[in-house]
Amino acid sequence: MTIHQQDVQESQSTGATQIEVPAQRPGPVSRIAALRGAAAAAPQAVPRPVPVPVPARTGHRFLIYKQDPSVTELGARLAFVPTVVLNGPTDARVRTEMQGVTPVARNVNGDFVFAPGSPQFDCAHTFAVVRQAIAMYERHNGGNPIPFAWNVGGNTDRLSVFPRAGVGANAFYSRTAKALKFLFFTPEGQPPTTVVHTCRSFDIVAHETGHALLDGLKPGWLSAAGPPQTGGLHESFGDLTAIFLALAQPDQAEALIALTKANLHDKSFLADVAEEFGRALGMPSGLRNADNDLKLSQVGNEVHAISQVFTGAIYDVLADIVAFEIARQRRTKDPTIVLIESAAALCRLVFDAIVAAPATGARYVDVANKMLQISASRGDPAIYRTFIRNRFAVREITTAATPLTDLMSGQMKMTEADYTGDGQDVTEVDALDEQSASLRAEQDRSRCCGTMQMPEYQVVDAEKLAKRGSLEDDDILRDDLDELRRAFSK
Numbered sequence: 001m002t003i004h005q006q007d008v009q010e011s012q013s014t015g016a017t018q019i020e021v022p023a024q025r026p027g028p029v030s031r032i033a034a035l036r037g038a039a040a041a042a043p044q045a046v047p048r049p050v051p052v053p054v055p056a057r058t059g060h061r062f063l064i065y066k067q068d069p070s071v072t073e074l075g076a077r078l079a080f081v082p083t084v085v086l087n088g089p090t091d092a093r094v095r096t097e098m099q100g101v102t103p104v105a106r107n108v109n110g111d112f113v114f115a116p117g118s119p120q121f122d123c124a125h126t127f128a129v130v131r132q133a134i135a136m137y138e139r140h141n142g143g144n145p146i147p148f149a150w151n152v153g154g155n156t157d158r159l160s161v162f163p164r165a166g167v168g169a170n171a172f173y174s175r176t177a178k179a180l181k182f183l184f185f186t187p188e189g190q191p192p193t194t195v196v197h198t199c200r201s202f203d204i205v206a207h208e209t210g211h212a213l214l215d216g217l218k219p220g221w222l223s224a225a226g227p228p229q230t231g232g233l234h235e236s237f238g239d240l241t242a243i244f245l246a247l248a249q250p251d252q253a254e255a256l257i258a259l260t261k262a263n264l265h266d267k268s269f270l271a272d273v274a275e276e277f278g279r280a281l282g283m284p285s286g287l288r289n290a291d292n293d294l295k296l297s298q299v300g301n302e303v304h305a306i307s308q309v310f311t312g313a314i315y316d317v318l319a320d321i322v323a324f325e326i327a328r329q330r331r332t333k334d335p336t337i338v339l340i341e342s343a344a345a346l347c348r349l350v351f352d353a354i355v356a357a358p359a360t361g362a363r364y365v366d367v368a369n370k371m372l373q374i375s376a377s378r379g380d381p382a383i384y385r386t387f388i389r390n391r392f393a394v395r396e397i398t399t400a401a402t403p404l405t406d407l408m409s410g411q412m413k414m415t416e417a418d419y420t421g422d423g424q425d426v427t428e429v430d431a432l433d434e435q436s437a438s439l440r441a442e443q444d445r446s447r448c449c450g451t452m453q454m455p456e457y458q459v460v461d462a463e464k465l466a467k468r469g470s471l472e473d474d475d476i477l478r479d480d481l482d483e484l485r486r487a488f489s490k
């Protein structure tokens with residue numbers, strides 16, 4: 001109302017010059033006013049009564065896939081990255097590299113918007129998703145930067161991102177190369193023109209960025225010498241990064257609420273990680289399914305499957321909390337907002353618990369206990385701890401707590417904030433089976449992503465890995481080089 005009056009006033013008084021305005025300022029009021037103004041007197045400046053706030057001019061638009069090219073119901077969208085990004089794209093933490101293509105220049109509007117499928121698009125898309133994943137965890141880190149594993153003693157080296165690093169059905173993070181590398185491939189039985197680019201998958205890019213960030217937080221966790229559950233935490237953190245990053249985006253959260261009618265156990269794109277990639281490898285539900293029922297006794301020492309047990313437990317806790325919060329806030333808040341807030345709160349809880357977990361050999365029960373303790377200290381309703389205890393117990397990770405009987409018999413009171421089953425708000429549980437292969441055996445990483453199969457995490461001494469700092473090729477070849485040195489000194 002006020003704006004229209006102001007338009008009329010401005011147009012009338014500024015006179016003939018306003019004939020040019022309609023093209024820039026459409027709308028019936030200003031158009032009529034401008035025509036009227038054509039016959040009016042000489043222009044006269046009328047200052048606006050209220051100062052117009054001038055926003056900070058930092059930030060760029062990127063075109064990104066919401067999931068990947070195969071999830072057509074979601075497609076692509078513009079994303080706003082509110083920090084300075086230079087041609088590359090590159091910023092203070094991340095740089096992009098594609099031979100013959102980078103640096104990719106911003107367009108005249110300062111944006112990185114390119115035709116999907118073009119090399120420039122792949123660079124921009126990959127950079128934007130990496131940048132968003134980093135920003136999400138930095139928010140949970142109190143706004144503080146999270147160092148990469150090599151960022152010690154004043155080292156500020158960036159993470160290099162290679163969107164088209166070569167041919168292969170994989171992607172990986174390498175501490176030695178300080179890089180994320182995304183490969184591309186033609187699925188078996190497809191014409192050579194059908195190429196799946198792993199960099200175009202929101203989930204895969206988020207997953208690999210998760211490995212890089214977790215390696216900075218917990219440099220001792222990538223070593224293959226740790227128990228399989230520690231490897232499982234790394235794989236799971238990658239998948240959870242993809243899930244939580246999707247839920248940090250309001251349009252994705254809203255699409256999920258509508259698709260599932262606010263029941264996260266309903267089939268959706270969210271629980272299917274890396275849809276296009278998974279289909280290309282013959283897995284209709286994507287590469288991994290977060291909404292699974294796997295238990296520790298079913299997975300042996302196979303790290304990828306072990307990771308799904310942890311991811312599944314966290315996904316179940318998320319579904320429980322969202323159901324509880326939507327019921328609790330049904331009259332005061334839209335379910336999409338509840339989902340975004342609940343997911344962010346759980347993501348932060350998992351992040352804090354992982355930061356607080358042991359530096360080496362971390363087990364699922366360690367992270368579960370930290371989650372229980374941090375949840376209590378930050379004042380979550382007691383039922384949050386009940387959800388956590390139940391879901392880890394169902395997965396055979398922790399000892400069966402009393403409320404589990406209620407859950408399994410369908411008697412659990414899902415909407416009672418203080419519900420604990422037996423009145424005990426327990427914040428310390430034990431591992432169900434200390435002899436589990438997931439704790440005792442060697443890690444079988446054969447079905448993990450490329451990161452877990454990098455030789456640097458298999459052969460470099462666990463103690464060396466656990467220390468922050470650069471890792472050189474010679475560190476990987478240390479044993480061979482030592483042997484040669486001994487042989488040549490004879």
Ligand SMILES: [Zn+2]
Pocket residue numbers: 207211234235238448449450451452
């Ligand atoms: Zn991985």
